Amino acid sequence: MAKQILMLVGDxxxxxxxxxxxxxxxxxxxxxxxxxxDKKAGGSIATAIHDFEGEQTYSEKRGHNFAINYDxxxxxxxxxxxxxIPGGRAPEYLRMNGRVVEIVREFDAAEKPIASVCxxxxxxxxxxxxxxxxxxxxxxxxxxxxxxxxxxxxIAVTEAVTDGHLVxxxxxxxxxxxxAQFAKALGASISI
Numbered sequence: 001m002a003k004q005i006l007m008l009v010g011d012x013x014x015x016x017x018x019x020x021x022x023x024x025x026x027x028x029x030x031x032x033x034x035x036x037x038d039k040k041a042g043g044s045i046a047t048a049i050h051d052f053e054g055e056q057t058y059s060e061k062r063g064h065n066f067a068i069n070y071d072x073x074x075x076x077x078x079x080x081x082x083x084x085i086p087g088g089r090a091p092e093y094l095r096m097n098g099r100v101v102e103i104v105r106e107f108d109a110a111e112k113p114i115a116s117v118c119x120x121x122x123x124x125x126x127x128x129x130x131x132x133x134x135x136x137x138x139x140x141x142x143x144x145x146x147x148x149x150x151x152x153x154x155i156a157v158t159e160a161v162t163d164g165h166l167v168x169x170x171x172x173x174x175x176x177x178x179x180a181q182f183a184k185a186l187g188a189s190i191s192i
Contacts, residue, residue: 003186006080006107007034008100008123010090015047015063016172017086017117022066024179028188030081033070037097043068048088050118050171052157057140058171060089072099077106082186087118087138087171095126104129108165113185115167117178121145124166134163136170 005025009018018034025032036045047063077083083104085091094100104127107114116124121137122144124130130150136159137145142152153161153168160169160178167185169178183190 003029003081004031004033004079005082005084005186006075006077006103007032007084007086008036008094008103009034009045009066009068009086010036010094011045012048012088013045013066013086013090014088014118014172015049015066016175017088017120018045018047018066019064020172020175021084021086021115021179021182024175025084028183028190030186030188032084033075033080034066034068035070035072035075036068037072037094037100039068040071040073041069045090050088052171052173058138075103077103077110077112080107080112082113082115082182083107084182085114085116085120085123087116087120089119091119091122095123101127111165113165113167113182115178115182115185117169117174118171121168124148124168125150129166133166134161135166136161136168136174138171 125148136153
């Protein structure tokens with residue numbers, strides 16, 4: 001069986017946090033299934049571009065349309081090697097979907113690698129998988145990490161942290177560290 005990664009996306013997921021991991025993991029040879037509740041293969045989500053421009057929080061602009069390439073209703077977590085949860089605004093509403101929460105719990109229970117960035121921690125908190133774990137996220141999500149029993153990793157925006165099979169980062173500037181740590185958790189290697 002080909003190695004497959006599941007990516008949980010939704011409207012206004014952060015553009016870079018969706019597209020870059022999708023492309024990176026595809027380049028490593030994984031088949032990445034991008035899914036969204038109530039959307040089927042051939043559909044798309046709208047992304048948002050978040051930037052850090054000197055205000056007290058990030059700015060937001062409309063991003064690209066990102067293609068859904070697999071039906072959410074067909075997801076069987078046993079078919080996947082790992083899970084990617086992009087940030088942006090999508091996690092705040094995806095966490096209200098019972099099946100999405102169940103998927104996160106199934107990956108965690110099976111101790112399969114989970115990569116979460118930025119607001120993806122909202123899904124981890126909703127799935128109740130953060131107790132006793134170190135987790136990075138966008139700083140505004142620190143309260144949710146702590147309320148879910150996790151320890152918030154206050155790291156530089158360019159860093160990532162791994163705790164067991166959980167790989168987390170604060171935002172898209174951490175992609176090199178975040179994806180390198182996730183690839184390692186997957187057992188993948190890159191050589192030049």
